[in-house]
Amino acid sequence: MRQEAQPREATISTDQTAEAFLALEGITKCFGSFKAVDNLSLQIRHGEVFALLGPSGCGKSTTLRQIAGLDQPDAGVIRLRDTILVSTADDIFVPPQRRNMGMVFQSYAIWPHLSVFEIIAYPLRVRRWAEAEIDAAVREIIAQVGLTGMEERSSQTLSGGQQQRVALARALVYRPDVLLLDEPFSNLDVKLREQMRVELKLLQREVGVTVILVTHDQVEALSLSDRVAVMREGRVEQVGTPAELYEEPASPFVRDFIGQTTCLRGRLTGEAAGGGFTVQLGQGAGALVCGHSRLNGQAPDAAVLACVRPERVRVTPAEGALGANEVAGTVKALLYHGDRYECWLTLGGEEVMIYTPREPWLHEGGAVHLHFPAEALSLWPR
């Protein structure tokens, strides 16, 4: 297990040692008095899928548009390999058409006056390829995105999923250095979204292109990406692999934004004998040993939150005495999810939510014992 209470700088410094394929340094962009992006720096590696994740208005789309060259930053440097794309200090701005990037827009931006073939051939015609090469390249990519046979279709007759495939093919056909995806699945229905997610993952492995993905959907970010940057108010809150973000969020914002979190209020009572910290829960609900701590120093009797992912809590019938790290509770409501229950309990004076398997003995009003594994619990300041 890694060192507890890991300082945030450590994660970032490991990023910096890796070769940065695309680097953003000190990017700032204002719209009027609103700072959409605030002194943002990122290093993106070659061949990885990198997600910018955050709530709407956090500056993630603005960041993507500046990488594409559709917006100019007010300050900062963007470089691709050893080419400077943007440097406000040196008055350098490479226009989007010279950046050799591919982009899938949120609206897909499918030109309504062209056929599927012509839309995909467009970037090659811009590059003055020979007709035979265009034909071969377009047919290859059309096969890869699964649109074979639709070449001559008018783009106006395409479904949402087909439009996305065309947009993807157009963005990939000229082998761009980077593929930019701006909320690529937000216009699709749930089923199609899941399917396109898998297809995109497989296609990316096949093509090997570096992908930067902007999304507000954490499931999309976690399932597609090698690394994720969580953004908030124009700044990067944390960069890490999906597992790092989920298991070791660096801030309450990341903890609450990614996945569900159940928090119990309590007071820090000391260090446990076998490692970790003991916490006395409010209203005599019991005591828990927490394996991790995000506290800055451990003042005795400090007000803390003991936080856990709801699927890590185990529920057993209230029989016999409480075991180690077990607390008694009462089931208030059971919400049927099909594969599991969303279970709301009262625990001392507090209401908490956990996910449980569909145990037949669970019923509303029933008394239960809850086991919180010490390694799943982390302490946060309150």
Place this chain on the structure above:
Amino acid sequence: MAALSGTELGGGAPAPGRRRRFRFGLGPAMCTMVLVVMLVVVLYPMILLLYSTFLVDQPDGSARLGLDYWIHSWGEAGMGLSIYNTFKRVVFTEAVAVPAAILLAWLVTRTDLPGKKLVDSFCWIAFFLPALPVLMGWILLFDPEYGLANQAYTALTGADRGPFDIYTFAGMVFAHLAARSVAAKYIFLAPAFRNLDSAMEEASRIAGSGPLMTLRRISLPILMPAFLIMLCISLLHSLESFEIELILGPPTGFYVFSTKIYQVINEDPPLFGVATVLAMAVLISLLPLIFYQQRVSASRSFVTVTSHFSANLLRLRKLRLPVFAVVFLFGLAITAVPVAFLLMGTFMNLFGFFAVPEPWTLEHWHSVLSDPPLIDATVNTMIMGGSAALFGVMWYSLVAYISARTRYPGRGIIDFLSWLPASLPGIILGLALLWTFLNVPVFRPLYGTIVVLVVALVLNSISTGVQLLKGNMVQLGAELEEASYVTGGSWLYTFRRVVLPLMAPALVSVGLLTFASAVRQVSAIAMLVTGDTRPLSMLQVDNMVDGSFEAAAVIGTLIVILTLAVAGLARFIAARMGFSGVTSGAAG
């Protein structure tokens, strides 16, 4: 942040991607150029006109600053009266036209009236029909001596004179109502009525209020912004009216401000001082209306468009057919009736005289069509309308692009300047341009050429043109264009292969509309026209003023054919503004 590895830019050798600050869209220099031109052609003439009212000519040819014109102009005969007449005519017209238009729009959109498409077409035709030929038709019907209505009356009753006289105040109000006055308001109101979601009314009914209460408490308040803006636009348009008053007013000495300005400018020597003071006085009194309209239009709060609404139609039951009959007759009256009499006029030997040996003739068509002034005027109209359409579309798309697609800091001013000419009475716009072209040395050589007219016509249609193109650009969305930049297209390539094909239908229909409005235009160009540049519309004015009704009717018919055909084509293209017309063949 010391996050960089060692590839920092050296002072000397530029990095491979190094460019000067390169814009992929329109550069700020271009935007500034557009702004400057707009300031010069729109604002500068108005300021010059205002300034000229304080510039008093001295007997020795010099000028000094003073309030003399502002003080003494009012002593000029008929000055104050012309302003009073203007407002009197507007109030009488609008008092009938506004309720009539509201009723018509309500009938067509919220009831089960039959033949709705027909009514809609009548109104669109009336909207595009030029005022003068329509007036010509009505004169042929209601002229006190030759008018067919009066002849029929005397024939039937044996009286000396018929009761109708179009050369009166009532006749003038009638001519306005029978022209586009009602139709234009209907065209503006119908969409607002149509988009009113029935669910809002139904919610009120279910909550327990009756139909009248619902109308008063729900429907009217929701539609109120639309009514207000319609009223505002109508007042501005009605106030600037010129042609009808120019023909019907002078015989009885009735002048409105626009015909008064025209009259004093045409005196020898022209009374510029009086004209400019009158123009400025009217303009200043219109300012509140102009700014109110600007504010309401900008907020765009007057459309309640919902994508999925239901329109629950009121059943007219027994009234259905009688109401339809009235609406149908009204539709005929604003379109077919005047045009029919206009046509008839072109074929009569001497209009209104059926008793002569040969009442019908093709002589007028022969003589007018072989008449050099007419041929010159037709050529002038074509050159003028064609240039206005061509340069107009180019200019409007630049302005619309800056307004819709760039973050140019001055685009607010460009917006305002492109919108302003629509609110300025045409005669004042014309006077300001006349003053500029006569008094600014750089522009003076252009006076008397067709360039002056083209500038006036481009300005006259700028508000509509820019609005239409801007709406089209906004609807298309910026991402279609950005997708081309990202895949490697330059601004020019993107413009040629993406923007232009997508905008083509809008550009063509704006061009045709500009042409149609140029062909019928009188007020904005009346004072700028010289002998050599006289177009058809002004030739018709001259013939009508001279009483050559037959020739005027022939010219009027030509104008009607030109405007209706072109406007119809524009409507047709706009209606098909899907993208079916443009195929993948554009690749070459």
